[in-house]
Amino acid sequence: MSLEDKVKEIIVDKLGVSEEKVTPEAHFIEDLGADSLDTVELVMAFEDEFNVEIPDDDAQQIATVKSAVDYLNKKLKEAE
Amino acid sequence: MCRLDNKVSIVTGSTRGIGKDISLEIARRGAKVVISGRDLARAEEVKGEIENKGGKAIVIPADVSKSEEAQNLINKTLEIWDQIDILVNNAGITKDNLIMRMPETDWDEVINVNLKGTFNCIKSVTRQMMKQRSGRIINITSVVGLMGNPGQSNYAASKAGIVGLTKSIARELSSRNITCNAIAPGYIETEMTKKLDQKIKEALKERIPLGRLGQGKDVAKLAAFLASEDASYITGQVFNVDGGMLIA
Secondary structure, X not given: OOHHHHHHHHHHHHHOOXXXXXXXXXEOOOOOOOOHHHHHHHHHHHHHHHOOOXXXXXXXXXXXXXXXXXXXXXXXXHHO | OOOOOOOEEEEOOOOOHHHHHHHHHHHHXXXXXXXXXXXXXXXXXXXXXXXXXXXXXXXXXXXXXXXXXXXXXXXXXXXXXXXXXXXXXXXXXXXXXXXXXOOHHHHHHHHHHHHHHHHHHHHHHHHHHHHHOOEEEEEEXXXXXXXXXXXXXXXXXXXXXXXXXXXXXXXXXXXXXXXXXXXXXXXXXXXXXXXOOHHHHHHHHHOOOOOOOEOHHHHHHHHHHXXXXXXXXXXXXXXXXXXXXXXX
């Protein structure tokens, strides 16, 4: 499973939305109905799944599906 | 009697006083209890007492005023028991003095243990409770935090702070089925209140409508209820266990 697919799976699971809605541009709060706690939980789930630590400042930049995928790609490359 | 079978619980400052009584009470109702505090020998005694009565307990020492120790307390508990259902923030100290004579260090120390310690433990346990979609947080405040007391400005401020913290956490985490309540004991017979001057004690008794000091178990029984399923619709509240001292 690609990183993008895994990220999508986590979003579907955590936010309880259908897969079609999880487009790259989809905004967690505005488009997918997340509240502020949901976004924190998403970040925590990313941390657990990809075994990375996401500082608060970075977490605030992760607001859309694409921004999450890009951020995690970058983070994992750094870790290599 | 509401049961707490196999609920994993952490009680901070449970080596003596009210914390010890809460630990014994919830263990009696079937909870698995983490005994925590700074005095390892006494923690082991409480553990032994619980085990002698057929309960389950472990000891994890922690100075909750230090965030890394609070985090360690949560992590170790999860390593051993995989979940955390109940957190009782009970650890507290007094350093009484009139404001004019109170050293800054006494102010800091009391705020750090009582208020910041409560914050540290809640912050560390939240991740797990959010994942579980359930949790009970019970903070021990004090009647003094609600009415003030000469010579206890640091203690009263820390306990009033816990009230605001409790209500905010209750609002923040309610959507995840995590409740947060506070208990405000009045004058309970513990080592902490033993330190009080005899004259002050007599004067206090006169202000208690029920005419006697409370016992740790009076507080412990309410804590056990708030930790149980029966209290699932109660959050953000402060309950006085004070013999009527604060009847408005």
